Amino acid sequence: MKILLLSCCAPCSCAVIEKMAQEKADFSVVFYNPNIRPFAEYEKRLQENKTVCEKYGVNFISLEYDNERWCSLTQGLENEPERGKRCDICFEMRLIRVMEYAKSNGFDAVASVLGASRWKDLAQVNRAAQRASQKTSVPYIEIEARKSGMQERRLFLTKDLNLYNQRYCGCKPIQD
Numbered sequence: 001m002k003i004l005l006l007s008c009c010a011p012c013s014c015a016v017i018e019k020m021a022q023e024k025a026d027f028s029v030v031f032y033n034p035n036i037r038p039f040a041e042y043e044k045r046l047q048e049n050k051t052v053c054e055k056y057g058v059n060f061i062s063l064e065y066d067n068e069r070w071c072s073l074t075q076g077l078e079n080e081p082e083r084g085k086r087c088d089i090c091f092e093m094r095l096i097r098v099m100e101y102a103k104s105n106g107f108d109a110v111a112s113v114l115g116a117s118r119w120k121d122l123a124q125v126n127r128a129a130q131r132a133s134q135k136t137s138v139p140y141i142e143i144e145a146r147k148s149g150m151q152e153r154r155l156f157l158t159k160d161l162n163l164y165n166q167r168y169c170g171c172k173p174i175q176d
């Protein structure tokens with residue numbers, strides 16, 4: 001099965017990429033994150049994710065940065081908390097685009113690390129993925145990115161590879 005793995009950043013995806021590469025899975029990583037602002041931050045995360053893929057010999061695909069579309073879809077939800085309604089739309093928008101890309105480019109299924117962080121509601125991500133899957137007819141695979149030592153491995157690799165580890169999800173910088 002040929003899988004397209006949606007990654008939001010290097011720290012969230014490094015352990016999953018390492019494991020899938022070790023298992024010789026047939027997969028590519030796709031970076032589609034028009035939610036990330038400012039653009040310099042987006043570029044930084046993209047480059048870091050690309051470097052991790054190069055390290056493990058994994059194909060890396062970068063899709064368009066359509067932040068204007070993301071803003072128009074989430075308009076009116078600016079004050080929603082993280083894990084709220086804005087995130088529902090954000091997850092679904094990104095997954096639909098990636099599933100459409102998967103369908104046109106010979107992938108059998110999509111997976112993601114959008115719920116890898118402990119700050120995320122994994123059930124919310126999985127519900128958004130199911131909606132995206134119904135709309136596109138592309139299967140979604142729920143991969144383990146938290147349990148079975150994955151969280152520990154992720155923390156280890158983030159440190160070991162000296163990965164840039166941002167302090168906010170994407171759309172709203174933390175106020176110091």
Ligand code: SF4
Nearest residue numbers: 035087090169170171
């Ligand atoms: S907090 Fe993260 S997942 Fe939620 S809307 Fe913002 S960028 Fe998207």
